[in-house]
Amino acid sequence: MHEFSLAERILESALGAAAAHGGLPVERIVVEIGALQQVVPEALAFAFDAAKSGTPAEDAVLEWRETAALIACESCGSEFTPEDMFWMCPSCGAAGGRVVRGEELIIQSVTLRETLLETREVEHGN
Amino acid sequence: MEIKLVQKVMKVNDELAQGVRARLRAAGVACVNMMSAPGSGKTSLIEAALRHCGGSPRIGVIEGDPDTTLDAERVAACGAPVVQINTDGGCHLEANLVGRALGDLDLDALDILLIENVGNLVCPVAFDLGEDRRVAVVSVTEGHDKPAKYPKLFRGVDLVVLNKADLLPYVDFDMVFFRDTVRRLNPGVLILDVSCRTGDGVDAWVAWLRETAAVADKGKAG
Numbered sequence: 001m002h003e004f005s006l007a008e009r010i011l012e013s014a015l016g017a018a019a020a021h022g023g024l025p026v027e028r029i030v031v032e033i034g035a036l037q038q039v040v041p042e043a044l045a046f047a048f049d050a051a052k053s054g055t056p057a058e059d060a061v062l063e064w065r066e067t068a069a070l071i072a073c074e075s076c077g078s079e080f081t082p083e084d085m086f087w088m089c090p091s092c093g094a095a096g097g098r099v100v101r102g103e104e105l106i107i108q109s110v111t112l113r114e115t116l117l118e119t120r121e122v123e124h125g126n
Numbered sequence: 127m128e129i130k131l132v133q134k135v136m137k138v139n140d141e142l143a144q145g146v147r148a149r150l151r152a153a154g155v156a157c158v159n160m161m162s163a164p165g166s167g168k169t170s171l172i173e174a175a176l177r178h179c180g181g182s183p184r185i186g187v188i189e190g191d192p193d194t195t196l197d198a199e200r201v202a203a204c205g206a207p208v209v210q211i212n213t214d215g216g217c218h219l220e221a222n223l224v225g226r227a228l229g230d231l232d233l234d235a236l237d238i239l240l241i242e243n244v245g246n247l248v249c250p251v252a253f254d255l256g257e258d259r260r261v262a263v264v265s266v267t268e269g270h271d272k273p274a275k276y277p278k279l280f281r282g283v284d285l286v287v288l289n290k291a292d293l294l295p296y297v298d299f300d301m302v303f304f305r306d307t308v309r310r311l312n313p314g315v316l317i318l319d320v321s322c323r324t325g326d327g328v329d330a331w332v333a334w335l336r337e338t339a340a341v342a343d344k345g346k347a348g
Contacts, residue, residue, distance in 0.1 A: 002218055009135050010211035016128050024127070027160040031135070038248055038278050086310045096313040098167040111128045 007047035010107055011057060018056050024112035026057035035057060036102035059061040059113075062079040069102030138251055142221035146228065146256025153233035156342030157241065158335070159255050161279060162263035163272070164245030167289040169197045169334040170322035171263060171331060172240055176204035176324065179332045180323070183237035183339035188227045190244045207231055217250035221256055237339040246309035247276040259338055265290040266297050270304035273323075274310055280311045285318065285334060 029048075033039050041105045045109045057107045071087045072079050075094035082088070087097045134140065150157050157242040160168045161344035172187055179185065189197040209227040211219060225239060231239070241257065243250040260283040264272050267290055273280040280286065286308055294301075308317060318334070320327035 002252055005216075005249075006135050006222065006252075009138060012138075013131065013133055013135075017131055021127065021129070028128075034277065038251065085274065088310075094313075095310050107131045107133045107135060109128050109132075110132050115127050121181075 001037040004051070005048040005063075006043055006105070007051045010044075010062070011051050011055065012050060013107050014057050014060065014110045015055060018112055020090050021112055023056060024114060026060040027113045028109075028111035029057075029060055029062050030106070030108045030110075031062065031064045032104045032106040032108050033064050034067045034102040034104035036099060036124055037105050039105065041066070067101055067104050070100040071097040071102075073097050100113060107108065136252070136254075137328075139221045141294070142225055142256035143256040146221055146225050147258075150239065150256060150258075151226075151232065151342070153236070154238045154343050155233050156183075156238045156259070156339045157240065157255070158259050158261055158338060159241050159243060159258040160245045160261045161247070161264060161283070162245060162252045162265075163268055166245070166263045166265040166268060167322055168242045168245070168263050169200055171287060171289065171320065172201055172206075172242065173204050174320075174322045175232050175240075175332055176206050176334055178203070178328050179335070180227060183336055184235060185335070186222060186230075186231050186233075186236040188219075188239065188241045190223070190242055192216065192244065203347045213244055214248045216246055217246050218253055219243050219255055220253050226254045237343070238335055240335075247272065247279050251279045251282065258285040258342060261285045261287060263287045263289055264304075266293050266299040270300040270307075273304065273307040277311050280308055280315075283312065283315065285316050286312075288317060288319045290321060290323070291319040291326060294323045297345035301303070315322065 011115055014029050018024055018026050028114040045062045047066055052058050068081050070079055073089035073094055074097055078091040080090050162168050185204055185206050187201045189210045192213050192215050195210045198208045201208040209230045211223050247284040262279055318327055318330050320331055
């Protein structure tokens with residue numbers, strides 16, 4: 001269940017982004033999860049929901065995009081998406097390979113709710 | 127307002143791990159991250175190395191467990207410097223914990239640091255601790271299918287130790303299936319059959335540790 005550790009890191013980053021923008025509440029976080037990461041997105045979202053309460057991200061929704069694995073064969077250089085845990089090159093049959101894509105665990109974006117800011121502007125206008 | 131962040135979730139851990147790596151490199155200390163299921167014999171392998179290596183390499187140990195200092199006590203009884211980390215239920219070690227533990231070790235008195243991770247075949251894999259090499263330990267009583275069930279761990283290690291090899295006659299362990307799975311996941315990886323109980327294979331384990339320590343020493347000289 002290292003998803004709890006990851007959820008805390010994601011929350012810290014989102015709160016950091018919110019603090020840098022006047023402490024606006026966090027509305028949405030989009031995370032990219034590579035297929036080779038042993039991360040269960042639903043478990044991550046569950047852990048995030050547990051971690052976020054009482055913070056400016058307590059209403060935030062965690063969304064995720066999954067990236068398929070891409071392996072480069074070290075024998076013939078061709079790139080392929082493995083069909084199972086064994087990375088067998090479909091071109092030359094060699095086992096193993098180098099990861100091109102699939103290890104991502106990236107916070108792509110954080111969306112902040114701007115309602116507070118709008119309110120402030122209105123007040124200022126009056 | 128959407129802010130494009132594009133930040134690695136592991137950014138903080140990765141930076142701390144690089145800090146650990148730099149401190150160890152500067153001191154010429156190699157670092158090995160040992161991962162396995164609970165009870166496969168990581169601590170026994172460390173004890174066996176300490177008893178058989180004759181002080182070469184000079185080994186320091188960081189023990190990771192959710193609770194107790196039992197493992198640290200076993201290692202200390204062998205005369206090695208050891209720091210126990212308790213994760214209070216946490217399922218893996220992170221680089222910040224290792225960084226803190228380094229402060230309790232005299233790195234100048236070490237050639238190699240063995241980090242015994244929390245017993246778990248999934249979560250530790252995701253966290254760089256600043257190690258140079260990774261070891262997976264499997265015992266024959268766990269079954270030959272573990273590499274197939276936990277492929278990511280076995281793909282990323284430099285050594286696989288098959289422990290409790292003395293029990294092979296008593297368990298239904300399919301050696302061909304095991305070796306074939308490991309080789310297909312990680313072509314070329316070294317597999318050592320070891321029995322900490324009988325001492326078989328411990329020489330090869332110690333030789334691997336010496337070679338690992340020598341690589342770090344060369345790195346320091348360079």
